[in-house]
Amino acid sequence: QDYTIGLSNGWVGSEWRTQMIDEAKAAAEAWKERGVNIELVIQSSDVDVQGQIGAVRNMMNQGVDAIIINPNSPTAFDPVFAQAAGAGILVVATDAEVSSSDAIYVGIDQTDWARKSAQWLADTLKGKGSIVTINGVAGNPANEMRVAGYREVFSKYPDIKVLNEANANWDQAQGQQTMQNLLATYPDIDGVWVQDGMAAGAWRAIDAAGKTDTIAATGEIRKDFMDLWSSKHLNSGASVNPPGVMASALNVAVLKLQGKEFKDGIFAGKYGNAIYIPIPFVDNDNLADNLKAAEGKPGYWSITDTVSIDDAEKNYFK
Amino acid sequence: MTAALTARSVQKRFGAAVALSNAALTLERGEVHALVGANGCGKSTLSKIIAGTVQRDSGDIVVNGAPLVLSSPAEAEANGISLFYQELSLIPQMSVEDNIFLGREPRNGAGFVDRKALAKKADALLQRFAPVAGRGLNSKARVSDLSPDQRQIVEIVKVLARDPDVVIFDEATAALDHRQVELFFRIIGEMKDKGVSFLFISHRLAEVFAVCDRITVMRNGESVDDFVTAETDMDTVVRAMVGDIAHDLDPAPSTDFTSASARLVVQGARGQRLQDVSFSLRPGEILGLGGLQGQGQSILLQSLFGAEPLTGGRVLIEGRPVVVRTPRAAVRHGFGYVSGDRGRDSALQGRSIFENMAIAEWVAERRRLVWPGRLQARLSEIAQSLNTKYPSLDAPIDALSGGNQQKVFIARWLATNPVVLLLDDPTKGIDLAAKADFFRLVRNLAAAGAAVLFYSSEDAELIGLCHRVLVFNSGRIVAELERAELTSFNLTGAAYGSAA
Amino acid sequence: MTLANALKGRVWLVTLAALIVLVIVNAYLQSNLFTPRVLKSNLTVFLPLVLIAVGQTYVILAGDIDLSVGAIVALVNVVTVTVIAGIGTEDAAAVLAGILAGLATGVACGLFNGFLVAALRLQPIVATFATGILFSGIALRVLPTAGLPVPAPYWRTYAGGLFALPVVLWIFIAVLIAVGILGARPFLRHLTAVGGHRAAAFQTGLAVTRVRIGGYVLAALFSAVASLCLTGETASGDPLMGGSLALGSVSAVVLGGTALSGGSGSAFGSVLGALVIGMIGNVIFFAGLPFEYQTLVKGVITLAALAGGVVIARR
Amino acid sequence: MERFRRLLTEPLVLASLAILVLLGVGEFLSPGFARGGQIARILTVSAILGLVSAGQALVVIGGREGIDLSVGALISLGALVAGNVMSGENGAIFSAILAAGGLAFVIGLVNGMGVTLVRIPPLVMTLGMMGVIQGGLVVLSRGIPSGNAAPALMTFINRPLVFGLPGVLFVWALVALAMWFILRRTALGYAIYAMGANERAARLCGVRTGLVRTLLYGLSGLMAGLTGVCVIGYTGNSFISVGDQYVLPSVIAVVIGGVSLAGGTGGYFGVVLGAIALTLLQSVLTTLQLEFWGRQLIFGAVLLGLMLLYGRTKRLRV
């Protein structure tokens, strides 16, 4: 069988996204062994919502069988996905959930992702202390879900005081700058909940202030950060958002294209269209193992995980 | 019968500078009233106050017996007042007809611009100037493509199109030639008979005496005298304008240059609007360029200075051929160039007088580093030798009046010790006293060995200053007048002679 | 020489030529380009930038610039969806109320910009950048994160047809008519004069401040309509919408032959400029470039087109 | 009274006042804000903005609506190139500076030639160039920020060198001195002002305006490239959009510093103060416990307020 699948990525600002595309390409390649030829149509450039809608429309006009999208908005694609579905095109979102009932989501539960690391921080602080958070882009849905996730956890600990919630736009330099300002404002910070690449920046500021021993902070999953983590003995822990999500989505999509039916009751999420995949966690206990797995990989490489074809078939399909 | 317009004890300051301390005038219905005075005495400021573009500090403007409180030019226009701006008020990118009716476009029922009506009206107005309009002036032409005199004509037409009761012409004839001025005066005459009143500002007293009924003289922001034209003479008016300064020009001494070797030789120069121009210029000589406006005199000067391209011919300095493709090369070869269009060609707006004076010296002397302290003494000496009035070298150039600015720009070139000085109608809009200073200066420079090429739109200046005059027409030299032949009659004759 | 004369003041002819070339290339790469479905789909994608570019033209003609149009799009969008959701019904009245609230918001933003730039005399680039920050702050206040679906009739209508033609085409035609009407009004000449030589326009008696404010209001109004279109396209609210529209609209305006310094150009050219920008994106998509090269090729083509437009505009 | 008013509208005075007020507000909101350590950290961040604003200031002073929107992409490029050349080796710092600065300088010259030879408006030319550089960055890096900063460079940027101040501040001081020297003690500097005030008049005085203007854009590129080196020294490693956040702030710092966007006025010391004031404002806002939108409103309003005080254009009716 031959399928044409469109991959839409609306942002090229990070190595994580590149790894995501690369792993998806590798997954498509792997289908050859099973006699399935997949032609990919990749749109990967910095565009805003309407630009990405344009790309999706172009894919539809080209007649793809499925579209896998890392969407720039949860809700804005509803009409265009409805049209795609009307044209018989399968739409799978990944990394960020979409509200459209004409699409499914294959990826992690961002709220749970945040819950896990927040829980780690709460446990590490033994349920007591002053913390600050550094978030991504205010208003961005993934950010809002993560904020909801950590708030839910911290609200359960009356002795954990959230001093400030800042935004650093998922930018490492801004994360570092923001952490500097927070350290100057609050001399007695015990913990920091910070997301993604900003964590490296925040840790750099903590390091510069000589507070690596007294502050616990969430981290990230790039190899070079884990090297630093290990060598400086940071008190850190990180939920993994694996770049392999798009590959997982692709595997699910191809199985669906082959006519398989989803199991009943596997869809979750607030839109009822999400297949959540497992979220690994890295902390001081398993850091060494993870570093071993990353051996030989470049510094930008992120810990990853893909739902294999067989697992997908077994877990999600009838 | 009430006067058309009365201004009483009008005062205006710009920051610390007092532009008007006590300006007053009465404009009777149907008269042409001159407003004269030295540069910076406040004529334009008073005009702009009357026209609503400048806000007065105190004083009264009375129109048709009613005091007028103006907050915008639109209100002045609604009261029948229209001003010809000294610096013009045209939009360069727009067509002549659109400019003429800007803000009062004829509309059709739907509120759209009625293009046909607009074109028809514009054509009718322009028709009056057709005999003297020159090539390219039509209602569809873009203003930026027009020559300076054509733009002035458009500004005149624009003023007239507003059907004003009171018209102020602020140096409306500055760029016009004889024939254009004559036609313009005829139109003023016709309108005057219909009861329109005119305020006429000019530094050309001959024109004032030719067309005006009465004269108000201003000095230092104050109205100092009123005359009935028929009962006075030029000397009296000039004395009222400048106080007691003598400013008569002695004719240039006739000197024999034939023995000296030429400093500048131009052979068969060709350019966009130049055809086969050849002449030579000797040290100490002041060579005039005459003729009607826009016959290539200005272009020649700019081409020699590298600001316009020459397509053919040779230029030799001290016998050696030189190629001057940029002003920078010209400066390095010892040329200096003073333009009459200060705002466009000379003024570094917002920068200090010091910088405005020093900039060419740095280029000429190939300086890399600058120590402002070292140059200051020399520059203030030069500026003072020109009788420049300025608060300090650090003051911004914009704080000087036009005449004093021009002195600064001349000082700019004196600082480079030029061997050839190119003067491109440099006295445009400069008052008589400043002009006299300027002439003395040029003459001293020549006496010290500089060679001067001098273009002026006023024959009197050529006659007063030059040893020799080349008369231009359509980009060629059509006559050469030696000192002895230099008369108004000969100049006019030569200018029109081959044109006719 | 004759060609240059013919082009004088009609730079949009060149933009049109560029557009035709792009359409031909696109048709070569995408065989079904000229099917009604694909044409409509393309127009739907291009329409918001077309609208904003038209609005931006009026500001630029007057010698100003509006960098807040993207933020206005976001603000209008969230106000519209919030008002509709607040009314709570899915009927035409609620939608209409939302649309009116959005348009009113747009006009208010335009008045605010115009007031700051023309009446308080702030420098347009920095001032509208700052107001853009304000507007997106307010948008985040109104709707903290993307969501709030609009009633289906809204986006179904937008995606549907009317008298056998798609609604988006009707909107496009309406834009062209609006451009034509504005072009025939004295106001456009006044804008152009104010941008061409502000002092002269003032001395001529034009109400310069009011004219400039008018330019900003027009820009904001077109942005608001663009936002309503985007709301039809996305069927939801998003406070971060429109981020790239400000600079994109400036590019479109320049591509369309309007001088950035003001005083010459046409909104019709900007329509073509916006279409050219959209078509560049399409051609790159269908050329099947490796994804690493998509951004670069788009950047190079856009820069070349901008440079070419400027060079020809000068002739 | 008149003198007092003139003093108050003097940009240098105003920017200094703004800095004092912000420090006061910061100290009031969070005691300890105006302490030495935090001030040094704020100055470090200001230095990075100040360096890129130096080039921006030159371009703006040079007139003809000069502006350089490509500085952000050039910073990213400088960081990427420097990171690759250094690869964490102290020995390669100098070559990294040379490579990043040199490449950015050449690209700046291309901007300059577009503006002078082809006469493209600077806003458009540099905007277009921004797109090209960003595309080039994706090609060069595939979205992956290979390369990282040498330890010595990171210490130089982040750690106190003398008097508790990091080395980058001394670089900034040197650049400020150089800017003063160029603008006030060289013929080139006066030529820049002359050109900004009246290009035609400057040319008629023998200034090679085309050459000078091209050089200005080259210098702006150079400063952006060097800023990129500082940024990677600040963050340790780079990503392809690391410079984006500096574009409009560099213009704003220039405006707050009293340089009119019309050209021909102003000096670099004002810009230094402008960069500090802007950084301080962002820092104070971070420490405010406000929702993100509230911070934005205050930021926008303060910007408008500063401009109202002295960034106004001339009246038409005088």
Ligand SMILES: Nc1ncnc2c1ncn2[C@@H]1O[C@H](COP(=O)(O)OP(=O)(O)OP(=O)(O)O)[C@@H](O)[C@H]1O
């Ligand atoms: N916009 C302004 N700002 C500051 N000062 C001004 C301004 N306009 C005029 N002045 C001052 O007012 C004085 C009068 O200038 P004005 O232009 O009225 O003189 P004028 O009589 O028209 O001179 P001219 O014969 O050269 O045209 C000048 O000395 C000048 O210093």
Ligand SMILES: Nc1ncnc2c1ncn2[C@@H]1O[C@H](COP(=O)(O)OP(=O)(O)OP(=O)(O)O)[C@@H](O)[C@H]1O
């Ligand atoms: N920014 C300013 N500050 C102070 N004075 C100014 C300023 N700008 C202009 N002026 C005044 O305005 C006058 C300039 O007016 P204008 O250019 O009409 O000169 P003018 O007096 O008319 O001389 P001319 O007849 O030679 O043109 C100057 O005399 C100057 O004193």
Ligand SMILES: [Mg+2]
């Ligand atoms: Mg005057």
Ligand SMILES: [Mg+2]
């Ligand atoms: Mg004057």
